[in-house]
Amino acid sequence: YFFANNEYVLMNYAPGTANDKVLFGPHLIATGFSSLKGTAFAEPGIDCAFGSHHKDQAFIFSKNLCAQINYAPHSANDRIIKGPMTITAMFPFFKGTVFENGVDAAFESTKDYEAYLFKDNQYALINYDYDSHLISTRLINRGFPSLKNTIFESGIDAAFALHKTDEAYLFKGDYYARINFAPGTTNDYITGGIKKILPYWPTLCSVFPRKNSG
Numbered sequence: 001y002f003f004a005n006n007e008y009v010l011m012n013y014a015p016g017t018a019n020d021k022v023l024f025g026p027h028l029i030a031t032g033f034s035s036l037k038g039t040a041f042a043e044p045g046i047d048c049a050f051g052s053h054h055k056d057q058a059f060i061f062s063k064n065l066c067a068q069i070n071y072a073p074h075s076a077n078d079r080i081i082k083g084p085m086t087i088t089a090m091f092p093f094f095k096g097t098v099f100e101n102g103v104d105a106a107f108e109s110t111k112d113y114e115a116y117l118f119k120d121n122q123y124a125l126i127n128y129d130y131d132s133h134l135i136s137t138r139l140i141n142r143g144f145p146s147l148k149n150t151i152f153e154s155g156i157d158a159a160f161a162l163h164k165t166d167e168a169y170l171f172k173g174d175y176y177a178r179i180n181f182a183p184g185t186t187n188d189y190i191t192g193g194i195k196k197i198l199p200y201w202p203t204l205c206s207v208f209p210r211k212n213s214g
Contacts, residue, residue: 001049001071002204002207003029003045003046003047003048003049004045005044005045006028006029006030006042006043006044006045007025007026007027007028007029007045008025008026008027008029008032008046009022009023009024009025009026009027009207010022010023010024010025011023011203011204013162013169015162015163015164015167015178016178018199018200018201018202020201020202020203020204021203022203022207025207026207028042029041029042029045029046030042030043033069033071033078034076034078035069035078035079035080036067036069036078036080039062039067039084040062040063040065040084041060041062041065041067041084044062044063045062046060046061046062047061047062047063047102047103047104048060048061048103048104048105048106048158048159049061049106050106050107050108050115050116050117050160050161051107051108051160051161052068052108052113052128053108053112053113056070056071056072056073057069057070057071057081058071059090059106059115059128061087061102061103061106063101063102064086064087064100064101064102065083065084065085065086065087066083066084066085066086066087066090066091066103067080067081067082067083067084067085067090068080068081068082068083068090069081086100087099087100087101087102087103088100090132091126091128091132091134093126093132093133093134094124094134097124097137098119098120098122099117099119099124102119103117103118103119104118104119104120104155104156104157104158105117105118105156105157105158105159105170105171106118106159107159107160107161107168108161109125109161109181109183110161110165110166110183111183111184112129113127113128113129114126114127114128114135114183115128116159116168116181118140118155118156118159119155120154120155121139121140121141121153121154121155122137122138122139122140123137123138123139123140123143123144124136124137125137125143139153140152140153140154140155140156141153143186144179144181144186144188145186145188146179146188146189146190147170147179147188147190150177150190150194151172151173151175151194152170152172152177152194155172156170156171156172157171157172157173158170158171159171162178166180166181166182166183167179167180167181167191168181171197174196174197174198175194175195175196175197176194176195176196176197176200176201177190177193177194177195178190178191178192179191
């Protein structure tokens, strides 16, 4: 799922190729996720999200708010499990940090119930299970040496984990990178270099940016 303001698309992202395609959308978030209608996640929209190791669940963020949802893929049975609530109500360990007012990007780790959250030039590694806790916070260029001296060390606009071991896509401005994030180590590396979103994501570029009410 790709989100932009109050709209989303469901895509086959075809890793390693330029064969990405839209499966569904663009549609209003409130239309595709009825449980989010009337919440900040429908208007102004979702800033970022990460998938959960709990089946069909995700954590979504909008400004200083977040929620845990069951997104019920390919059905209209989505529901809110927890929230909407402030980020610090969901994750009290973020109180007094840059993350309490919003999250720029996030992706789930391959380690059970762990996720990476990014804000400005920092990231947090958290455990989001029932006994959620903060594992660490660091500067991006300290925790991910492969991103040092790249556009990503000052911040990440969007990200998502691949369905391939220890890999994620990172986006910033007109650029993206595919990274092996090497959980638990600093052996991360970029596969194929940092590239322009065009021409490698032709379908995505045909959909966004869009004029909408978000």
